Amino acid sequence: MFKHSQLESVKAWLAHPTHAAMPLHARIQRAIRQMILDGVLAPGKPLPASRPLAKSLGVSRDTIETAYSQLHAEGFIERHVGSGSFVAEMTEFATGRRISRRDPLSRNQTPNLSKRGNAMFSSGGVRELLAPRPFAHGVPETRSFPLQLWERLERQVLREHGTQVLLHGDPQGTEALRSAIADYVNLERGARATPDRVLILTSSQQALTLCANMLLDPGDRIFIEDPAYYGARKAFDAAGLECLPVRVDGQGVVVEQITAETRKVKAVFLTPSHQFPTGATLTLDRRLALIEWANRHQAWIIEDDYDSEFHYAGKPTACVQGLDPHDRTIYIGTFTKSLFPGLRIGYVVLPPQLVQPMTVARTLLDGHSAPLAQLTLARFMEGGHFGAHVRTMRSTYADRLGVLASLVGKHLSHFVEAQVPIGGLQMSCVLTCNMPERTAIDVARRAGIEIMGLSALHANGEPKAGFLMGFAAYTPNEIEGAVRKFADALGAVAKS
């Protein structure tokens, strides 16, 4: 018979509320299996006969028999006619379990990752704040999002499509959404898209991963802006590419450096609408020179138009994709900033010859995107709600940028000089005092304020010390409170 403690352990399993939905025999079977796995019941040990065990547990003998049959079928116990049931002789197994229990250190061993795995891990990845606080950058205001409207559209989609939306979706994305996106980028961004050239993804990060792997091999060179968007640089590093930084000035990336390069470079990545993080807009002549270079070298232009919806002075310049007659440009867009990050929808507008390859590659990465979210978004766009939302947010963000710029001028002018951008969701500030960038970031963090240092975004040269301040997700009151707190904290450090 079981020891008292063993019997109690079985009874505890039977009574546990999370097991309530399981049949009695299954609960008994699992309780005994767990004791075998834990080494509490050693190999070769006899199990109680079914009749006395049934009696001790207050269940029928059939119940015990069913549990034992299942344990036998799984190979955990052996049954010998006449002499009863025994824990199977699996010595390595039981020993292994006991060793692990005794040696908790073995659980903390360094993982043997692949070389590329180690590189990806040590990059730190692309982490976003879960609960944004001033001045975390790149986050839109979501508290005023028309969620009820969104829910109503989702209900409409469900009524019309029913359980159809539960099936696998087209890996290229639903036709309705691809059409809505093509119309949008053609109209608002001067792109040349057709629905059959749009590929729906989960994010611009996925677009970067796809481009890096499908267009370049490890060791291949790609031009990136200097300073550059960290998410892109990390995706390229993860893919084993060699990144060649290109200087950025007030007119965007310095294209002469690209056209003067004599080594083979297969692609260029850029953020031409509002360069990240400087906010510079790439001029038209540089765009055309870049297209000319890409065509001559059969290279790819990867254009990340991540926040072009939010341009506060005049209209944003037409995208590079729309200017490129040679089909060398891949246009990346996302709804993370224009709608909300939890949506998980981004997209690329592809040259025709890349549509099939990229779609196939996407099925290997993760299949396809959820159809319900795509159909709801398509309806949101078709109904004009997307345009309306972007217009509302553009005006809100313009106000907030004004508030931030004026408060920084008022309270932080001893420490920094603000560089007010013409668009985007963040403003960069250059440190004008002697304080090291790292100190400013630490002071901010201790005061509960998030800022991103500029130096880490630079590859070469001597970057000016400074930081990025996101403003879009915070009300004027929140901005004011945080600027004052930051000013006090900086002041205290400067005095000490």
Next chain:
Amino acid sequence: MFKHSQLESVKAWLAHPTHAAMPLHARIQRAIRQMILDGVLAPGKPLPASRPLAKSLGVSRDTIETAYSQLHAEGFIERHVGSGSFVAEMTEFATGRRISRRDPLSRNQTPNLSKRGNAMFSSGGVRELLAPRPFAHGVPETRSFPLQLWERLERQVLREHGTQVLLHGDPQGTEALRSAIADYVNLERGARATPDRVLILTSSQQALTLCANMLLDPGDRIFIEDPAYYGARKAFDAAGLECLPVRVDGQGVVVEQITAETRKVKAVFLTPSHQFPTGATLTLDRRLALIEWANRHQAWIIEDDYDSEFHYAGKPTACVQGLDPHDRTIYIGTFTKSLFPGLRIGYVVLPPQLVQPMTVARTLLDGHSAPLAQLTLARFMEGGHFGAHVRTMRSTYADRLGVLASLVGKHLSHFVEAQVPIGGLQMSCVLTCNMPERTAIDVARRAGIEIMGLSALHANGEPKAGFLMGFAAYTPNEIEGAVRKFADALGAVAKS
């Protein structure tokens, strides 16, 4: 002044319904930009003065001035005081556009993909039928899914969390869902999971991609089953791994072949619950031998438990992960088959030392999964609805398997022998007539029936010709209709 056709083209833009939401000046600006991009307005060409153009279009002069200012800001036009506005001198640009127009062939050039990109493209990817028809495999029945219950739970989540669900989610997955999954796999699959060892992904395909890249480098060896799940093989090929096929018999993969291998092999991929496609269950002693091998060589076991919810005879054997005291096993699960494919939620249960590296890598691939779907699913599981749904579907699928097996016996016994599995969503049939597998597949397809050939899943040896028939997503009536149609079509071919 513009030519008549040019003026008409501007007017058409203004009147186009999809442009209705745009301000008048923006429509005029875009119409002219398009004509410049198209080469209709050549470089250097003068633009109409604002006053006569305003008159022709019936708009105010200010409107034209605003449009021209924007075109000027973008660099498309030049403005000279006293002499008016001209299309900017951008000869390469305009020429490029015209060349492309004349040479439509240039659009169909072979894309210059990377070597790995070409390999991914030529694999054909992992495509799923959008509208499943008999006997497409691996698809669950979704027409009876409790969609209204799901919607109600989603509304609850939205009421409680509000716009919080719109923000970035934890890249490891929401705590509530990780807890629900840990409870589930521990209870139902004999796993040893804790919420902090679960990583939420979009699909088991994403899990395979992550494992292949994080744990192995190009050229590294991995054991796979022979025959094998095509999605896994393609993910490993895409990652540049060398796949070593291991024979499968009635007790699952032949582990002796693995333990006898003298070359360094870093991982093994297997489907131990119901081997894909044979349906074999890996025996306990082989599981233990595999764990022992993995521990001795510090290799990884990648366990894909893709449809273990659907086991029709007795209970499924506990998973390998729960038996492994050495933390060498990565357990992959998915809701694609147990709930619905459009959900896009899969997961891995990881050894503790892999949790951080895999989470970081996931942020580089595509950030995180949509919080709303995760929270709704967590609630669905917590409320016992997941368990109830699986029980209902298990009984439905067992019935459908019975129907299919009996109909194949009745109508197709001249051609095939059915191998009735103890679980899963498909049954394999071995061709017993002289018909080549390819012919059977083509005959089926012409009759509107989908079957997957078995030969393509094999790497070595002489596979028996045959095919897989999925049964889960089709009613007994649909199954009967399709079997009869298939029998008629096969009969007609056999006679001819």
